[in-house]
Amino acid sequence: MCLNHNETTQNPSHFEDSDDGNTPAHTDITWSEYNELIKGMRFFDPHIHMVSRTTDDYQAMYQAGIVALIEPAFWVGQPRTGLSSFKDYYSSLVGWERFRSSQFGIKHYCTMGLNSREANNEPLAEQVMEILPLYIYKEGVVGIGEIGFDDQTPAEEKYYRLQLELAKKANLPVQIHTPHRDKKKGTERSMAIALEHGLDPSWVIVDHNNEETVKSVLDKGFWAGFTIYPFTKMGNERMVKVVEQYGPERIMINSAADWGISDPLAIPKTAALMKMRGITNESIKLVTYQNAIDAFGKSGQIDVTDFEDGMESDHSAKFHGNSILRGGQQPAPAKNSLLIQ
Amino acid sequence: MSDVIQQKIREVISQNTSPSESDWLTQKGSSDPLELMTAFVASPRNLHKKIITVTPEQAWELNAEIAGFSVNDWSLVRLSRVWLLTQLDSSDKETYVKNISTLFDTAEMNELVALYSALPLLSYPDEWLFRATDAVRSNMGFVFDAIALHNPFPARYFSEQAWNQLVLKTIFNDKPIHFIEGLESRRNEDLAMILSDFAHERWAAGRSVAPQVWRLVSNFMNDIIAGDMQHLLQSRYVPNQQAAAIASFESGYKPAIELISNYPELQKSVASGKLTWTDLETTDLNTYVPQP
Numbered sequence: 290m291c292l293n294h295n296e297t298t299q300n301p302s303h304f305e306d307s308d309d310g311n312t313p314a315h316t317d318i319t320w321s322e323y324n325e326l327i328k329g330m331r332f333f334d335p336h337i338h339m340v341s342r343t344t345d346d347y348q349a350m351y352q353a354g355i356v357a358l359i360e361p362a363f364w365v366g367q368p369r370t371g372l373s374s375f376k377d378y379y380s381s382l383v384g385w386e387r388f389r390s391s392q393f394g395i396k397h398y399c400t401m402g403l404n405s406r407e408a409n410n411e412p413l414a415e416q417v418m419e420i421l422p423l424y425i426y427k428e429g430v431v432g433i434g435e436i437g438f439d440d441q442t443p444a445e446e447k448y449y450r451l452q453l454e455l456a457k458k459a460n461l462p463v464q465i466h467t468p469h470r471d472k473k474k475g476t477e478r479s480m481a482i483a484l485e486h487g488l489d490p491s492w493v494i495v496d497h498n499n500e501e502t503v504k505s506v507l508d509k510g511f512w513a514g515f516t517i518y519p520f521t522k523m524g525n526e527r528m529v530k531v532v533e534q535y536g537p538e539r540i541m542i543n544s545a546a547d548w549g550i551s552d553p554l555a556i557p558k559t560a561a562l563m564k565m566r567g568i569t570n571e572s573i574k575l576v577t578y579q580n581a582i583d584a585f586g587k588s589g590q591i592d593v594t595d596f597e598d599g600m601e602s603d604h605s606a607k608f609h610g611n612s613i614l615r616g617g618q619q620p621a622p623a624k625n626s627l628l629i630q
Numbered sequence: 631m632s633d634v635i636q637q638k639i640r641e642v643i644s645q646n647t648s649p650s651e652s653d654w655l656t657q658k659g660s661s662d663p664l665e666l667m668t669a670f671v672a673s674p675r676n677l678h679k680k681i682i683t684v685t686p687e688q689a690w691e692l693n694a695e696i697a698g699f700s701v702n703d704w705s706l707v708r709l710s711r712v713w714l715l716t717q718l719d720s721s722d723k724e725t726y727v728k729n730i731s732t733l734f735d736t737a738e739m740n741e742l743v744a745l746y747s748a749l750p751l752l753s754y755p756d757e758w759l760f761r762a763t764d765a766v767r768s769n770m771g772f773v774f775d776a777i778a779l780h781n782p783f784p785a786r787y788f789s790e791q792a793w794n795q796l797v798l799k800t801i802f803n804d805k806p807i808h809f810i811e812g813l814e815s816r817r818n819e820d821l822a823m824i825l826s827d828f829a830h831e832r833w834a835a836g837r838s839v840a841p842q843v844w845r846l847v848s849n850f851m852n853d854i855i856a857g858d859m860q861h862l863l864q865s866r867y868v869p870n871q872q873a874a875a876i877a878s879f880e881s882g883y884k885p886a887i888e889l890i891s892n893y894p895e896l897q898k899s900v901a902s903g904k905l906t907w908t909d910l911e912t913t914d915l916n917t918y919v920p921q922p
């Protein structure tokens with residue numbers, strides 16, 4: 290996809306607020322050289338939008354050791370015009386996309402919610418709230434998410450609060466999307482409101498953190514999610530430093546890969562970099578696998594035996610006489626750079 | 631829908647649930663539609679994930695109520711969901727159809743399986759015809775199976791064209807056609823000819839068709855299909871020869887009968903009833919791989 294600087298300020302979900310139009314510096318470190326370092330490791334990506342990704346991504350992810358993922362409901366890039374498009378989108382998260390993922394041997398979970406940006410269309414938001422209960426109890430729905438603030442408007446706050454209540458009623462973890470603009474304030478406000486509604490911070494994952502927000506999030510007892518997203522969010526060298534400084538407890542990393550310029554291999558690449566920089570295997574496992582399972586597993590929907598030793602693909606599930614992974618097809622090796630800047 | 635079948639299903643559920651699970655279901659089954667529908671969705675969060683056991687008597691009784699209806703090998707969640715649907719008040723058609731439609735529109739795969747499994751028990755069957763034929767187009771294997779296999783709804787309500795599509799897609803997807811309810815009674819000439827064309831395409835591509843599908847043609851044998859029988863008899867794959875022998879014998883069509891007289895051994899085992907379609911009912915098909 291081609292986004293010039295002007296377009297990026299229009300409102301993409303994760304791809305936002307580039308500092309400048311500079312292209313990243315080239316680096317000598319290549320992914321193919323270093324993926325030896327993570328051989329045998331298993332990864333869990335707790336935030337990725339597969340609906341925007343291709344089969345190449347699934348193949349590369351599987352090959353890089355990603356065994357399971359969570360797809361949060363998000364903004365698909367252009368405004369939805371009616372309730373039906375929400376229904377179709379939510380249904381695809383628990384239906385077609387989950388099936389597609391299973392065909393590549395990756396266990397697919399999702400979080401369900403009305404995202405902040407779309408909370409501002411109140412008549413539509415109202416209708417979405419009516420059907421949301423039919424989705425949040427579905428199998429494999431591991432939380433309410435991603436919800437929170439974008440512009441930090443009153444409407445956003447209203448639907449954020451309503452969904453926190455829904456999460457409490459359904460006994461589900463909450464995945465908070467923190468805003469790109471005025472992030473520090475938005476993060477603090479999101480946490481304060483969650484606490485005000487009586488949520489246990491150990492049931493809340495605050496996402497898209499950076500060096501400025503992490504301390505407060507951890508101090509208050511929340512989980513801190515970090516999105517390794519080129520140019521605009523965290524780079525993985527910065528991420529290594531965060532783990533060095535704060536340790537691996539209650540920290541988890543994700544790719545948040547979507548329709549923007551993003552990288553579905555952000556987790557394995559970051560793990561390789563961590564390994565290279567001397568972070569222990571145990572710490573790597575916590576931030577790239579176990580913490581996400583512990584946090585979202587509170588939903589009661591994650592059974593690690595479904596994926597920890599490889600997922601059994603359902604070979605009887607075929608279409609047009611073939612599964613998506615046609616017999617004999619080999620996943621294409623990924624040859625991108627190891628560093629994400 | 632009869633109360634009897636509701637009761638029978640409830641009986642099976644009771645034997646497969648703990649008292650607390652059973653209480654949960656009873657309570658949800660008599661609640662207002664929205665809560666009942668939410669319970670339909672939330673069933674896996676409240677019920678054990680296991681396959682139910684059904685006694686032969688129970689299976690027989692269910693089948694006696696609705697011919698071809700079976701819950702064998704269902705999960706507890708699937709059966710409970712079907713039962714919850716039978717508890718939805720159907721007295722007001724518009725509301726009932728709206729509620730079920732909402733469940734269809736918002737369903738994930740396992741919910742779809744339950745919804746399609748429940749079709750033979752739902753009120754206003756004509757209302758579900760479009761969804762049922764649509765399910766035949768599904769790319770999700772379990773959803774397709776729920777409508778196509780062990781489900782009496784299609785045989786009872788599908789048009790001939792929709793029926794033929796279902797059978798053909800079952801063959802196309804390498805699924806065993808002997809699990810289709812009403813397979814024998816809804817055989818038709820169009821289907822036989824479509825199958826012949828289909829086989830020609832497959833053969834041209836160096837692929838095969840499952841031998842037992844030729845049971846669909848025996849009543850409609852003609853010179854074209856007899857030609858197919860000859861092709862099969864000449865193949866080196868024994869089940870193909872067997873299928874051609876049975877179909878030809880059953881057809882009573884003279885040119886076809888003459889074909890098998892060249893294979894006295896086969897002819898004998900078919901005529902004596904030793905070789906039947908049952909012998910060819912395999913479930914592990916892979917007709918996309920070129921035959922030896």
Ligand SMILES: [Zn+2]
Binds near residue numbers: 302303338
């Ligand atoms: Zn996201």
